[in-house]
Amino acid sequence: MNTLEINGLRKEYVDHYTGETIPAIGEVTFSIGEGEFVSVLGPSGCGKTTVLNIVAGFIDHTAGDVLVHGRSVHGPGPDRGVVFQSHALFPWKTVLGNVTFGLRMKGVSRAQREVAAADILELVGLSGFERKYPHELSGGMQQRLGLARVLVNEPEVMLMDEPFASIDAQTRRKLQQDLTEIFEKRRPTVFFVTHDIDEAVFLSDRVVLLSHRPSTVAEIIDIELPRPRIWRETVEDPRFREYTHHIEERLGGGEPDAQAG
Ligand SMILES: Nc1ncnc2c1ncn2[C@@H]1O[C@H](COP(=O)(O)OP(=O)(O)OP(=O)(O)O)[C@@H](O)[C@H]1O
Numbered sequence: 001m002n003t004l005e006i007n008g009l010r011k012e013y014v015d016h017y018t019g020e021t022i023p024a025i026g027e028v029t030f031s032i033g034e035g036e037f038v039s040v041l042g043p044s045g046c047g048k049t050t051v052l053n054i055v056a057g058f059i060d061h062t063a064g065d066v067l068v069h070g071r072s073v074h075g076p077g078p079d080r081g082v083v084f085q086s087h088a089l090f091p092w093k094t095v096l097g098n099v100t101f102g103l104r105m106k107g108v109s110r111a112q113r114e115v116a117a118a119d120i121l122e123l124v125g126l127s128g129f130e131r132k133y134p135h136e137l138s139g140g141m142q143q144r145l146g147l148a149r150v151l152v153n154e155p156e157v158m159l160m161d162e163p164f165a166s167i168d169a170q171t172r173r174k175l176q177q178d179l180t181e182i183f184e185k186r187r188p189t190v191f192f193v194t195h196d197i198d199e200a201v202f203l204s205d206r207v208v209l210l211s212h213r214p215s216t217v218a219e220i221i222d223i224e225l226p227r228p229r230i231w232r233e234t235v236e237d238p239r240f241r242e243y244t245h246h247i248e249e250r251l252g253g254g255e256p257d258a259q260a261g
Pocket residue numbers: 013014015022024042043044045046047048049050051195213
């Protein structure tokens with residue numbers, strides 16, 4: 001069974017002022033297997049965030065189904081962990097307090113929480129920062145804390161909406177490498193939204209290319225690059241450039257056509 005299934009998803013927004021219907025998602029179908037990293041790419045405004053928000057349970061869909069391990073999604077739940085672009089950290093809690101918050105809500109004992117937190121903080125490279133507050137961390141560290149906070153709860157699927165979009169290019173590259181290493185060690189199931197073609201190809205097992213709005217799936221591309229992936233080596237693999245060129249061509253003027261059928 002797939003971890004996440006999105007079947008015949010449609011979404012129409014209604015403009016509250018004019019009453020006009022805005023078709024955002026035409027028909028989107030794809031699935032994500034256990035331990036798979038799947039990115040969604042597409043022209044600006046095609047509905048990438050809308051798909052993610054529907055999967056997260058933040059907004060309703062007009063038609064179709066979203067299933068996590070076969071269970072229909074109706075609203076947010078602990079089976080789906082969301083990593084936001086803005087980190088969404090608690091500024092008044094320490095690093096440790098941020099990481100253990102979800103476990104505390106689930107009634108996990110203090111001793112177990114601290115073991116789990118130490119493990120995750122080590123994984124994301126934040127050991128030794130347990131007593132710091134978010135404002136004492138760099139943007140990259142805050143993003144790794146955001147990731148740790150979700151990972152520690154072991155959600156069935158992790159949803160990441162352009163998590164590195166507001167981070168400078170150099171830190172971003174480092175975070176992409178860190179995320180790959182974390183993914184390769186833990187193998188969470190990841191649904192990742194991005195604008196960045198290189199990022200999508202580097203991180204993913206598959207890339208889902210959406211057409212312009214109202215979006216449909218234009219193409220699903222298997223990224224058959226070996227793991228572990230190291231940025232400098234992976235980008236020199238001729239297949240990396242083949243994938244990115246192919247996607248750039250499909251995105252062309254920013255609007256890939258949907259595949260017939
Ligand atoms: N609450 C809303 N009410 C009306 N229209 C909306 C609403 N939210 C999104 N839209 C419209 O739906 C379409 C899809 O938006 P969405 O943010 O999902 O696209 P996106 O692909 O994530 O965009 P970007 O690449 O720019 O981040 C856009 O045309 C947007 O203007």
